[in-house]
Amino acid sequence: MSTSSRRSLVGWLVGHTRRLVPVLGIAAVARIASQLAGVALLVIAARAVVSVARIGDASTGSPSHTQLLALGLTMAGVALAKAVLRYLEQYCGHWVAFGCLQRLRELFFSRLVPQAPAATTGRAGAELTERATRDIDRIEVFFAHTLPPAVSAVLVPVLALAWLAGTSGVLALTLAASVLVVLVVPVIGASLSWRAARRVAAGRGEVAAQLGDDLQGVREVLALNAGPARMASLEAADRRLGSLRGRSGALAGVRAGIIAAVQPAGLVAVVVVTPLCGAGWESMLTALAVGIGLWTPARGIDDFVQGLDDSLAAAERVREVIDATPLVVDPDSLVGGGQDPRIVLDRVSFGYPGGGRTALDDVCLTAEPGSWTRVVGVSGSGKSTLAGLLLRGWDVDSGSVRLGGVDVSAMSLDELRSRVAMVPQHPVLFSGSLADNLRLARPEADARLLERALAAVCLEDWAAGLPQGLDTPMTGRGSGVSGGQLQRIAIARGLVAGPEVLVLDEALSQLDAPTAERVRAGVARWRRGMTVLEITHRVDLVPDDSPVIVLDAGRMVEQGMAGRLRAGDGPLSRLVARG
DSSP states (O other), rough: OOOHHHHHHHHHHHHHHHTTHHHHHHHHHHHHHHHHHHHHHHHHHHHHEEETTTTTTTTTTTOOHHHHHHHHHHHHHHHHHHHHHHHHHHHHHHHHHHHHHHHHHHHHHHHHHHHHHTTTEEEEEEEHHHIIIIIIHTHHHHHHHHHHHHHHHHHHHEEEEEEEHTTTTHHHHHHHEEEEEEHGGGEEEHHHHHHHHHHHHHHHHHEEEEEHHHHHHHHHHTTOOOOOHHHHHHHHHHHHHHHHHHHHHHHHHHHHHHHHHHHHHHHHHHHHHHHHOOOHHHHHHHHHHHHTHHHHHHHHOOOOOOHHEEEEEHHHHHHHHHOOOOOSOSSOOOOOSSSSEEEEEEEEEEEOOOTOOOOOEEEEEEOOOOOEEEEOOOOTSSSSHHHHTTTTSOOOEEEEETTEEEEESSSHHHHHHHHHHEEEEOOOOOOOHHHHTTTTTOOOOOOHHHHHHHHHHTOOHHHHHHHHGGGEEOTTTTTSSSHHHHHHHHHHHHHHOOOOOEEEEEETSSSSSSHHHHHHHHHHSTEEEETEEEEEEEEGOOOOTTTTEEEETTEEEEEEHHHHHHTTTTHHHHHHHHO
């Protein structure tokens, strides 16, 4: 990552969280004051040692008990002030940090949703989760542990050494040399450190992606006895990550070692220089106190440099998602959708970006309002692509997709997706109650509507037998729910949304034939005039009086009423014969 890229990332982070950043000024001031108080505390302690050493010394005069008491009370007051300032610094810094993380996480999801499904196709869900959670969490270092330490690492030594110069300029210069080295050392190998941090961030994403895939597909891994191979692959990825971390840690260790040697050397230099410059032992103790007091402030640069590397590397991964240009956006001039839910695909051709082949080629299709149209074909024929274009997951390369006579590319995405609901073959339940899952697209839906939707998909008895009814918790992976039940819950969720068009993408594939027919009947009764587009591979179960579209290799090869097509010798009858 170049310096300009780092500056760009810093500007990007500040730009998205600008209203919270001014509070960092309070944190920086509190840190400077706290660390100056720490230096002052050691200087006062040194003065106290000098005062105690003078007790009984007639030549210099013994300090009175009142003076010693005043020194003690001053130390206590400074220590208390330091504690309060330290708390204020931490509170303000982390208030800003966690507020910024909340803002970034909201921004991440608000930008990711419009990019789906295009942005999520071909990407591991666990890798995106890593970016949305741990990568954003790592950015906390930038806000809470970067600006205040950087400012205090420079200002505190400057102010403390300027004060010491009033006592002994030579001793101040002696300490300044070691402090300068401590401030400069973190810059050594900065470009190497940046590159290492980026590689570590990518390595973490690789491990997270594979681990997430293995957890999600654990049944397949066990069924195919692929456990040893997957474990070996994960161990290899983990070793690569460990190697990357080792290189980064080695560089950090070199810097830490230099600093650990230079800081004590600075104190030794003060002891050596004191008699040479004619300074007294009192001045030496004061200089040593200042030197020790500057250890923590001066090391602030090194402490935040490594964290800043990791933080900005994580920010780069987050920015890739947030700033990605959506493949589909709302048009500049919106057109309201037509009143009837008629679906028309007019000579539609489409190929996935970077896919290298045409997924749909010159496809024409019409689904009349209130009809139930089946789209059939072998795997890879373009059925699910057709559904994705209807919801405008992508824009067509040529032709048009119209809903109610209006091109979907002229409608707002919110309006389109409120009128069209799609139920996928592999739906997801979210952590929460059954009712929460059913209300996903319609939070205000009452319990009676939810019960009607469950009855429509033949789940009313199952729901009534749950321990807490609609309030029964569901797990994120649908544990404890069969595949058929999960599909029917998803269909009920689609019905609750109240769409004008319902797309069932193999959404009944895990149901037996009698149950599937009862669910179809319930869906058909749900809303008068609702258009249903069902994508299915079960051509043998398509009723004779149903309109059917047959796709093959992205082209529509046959359409008409199922009974007539099945009786002929065309593509549909051949699909039926194949079983």
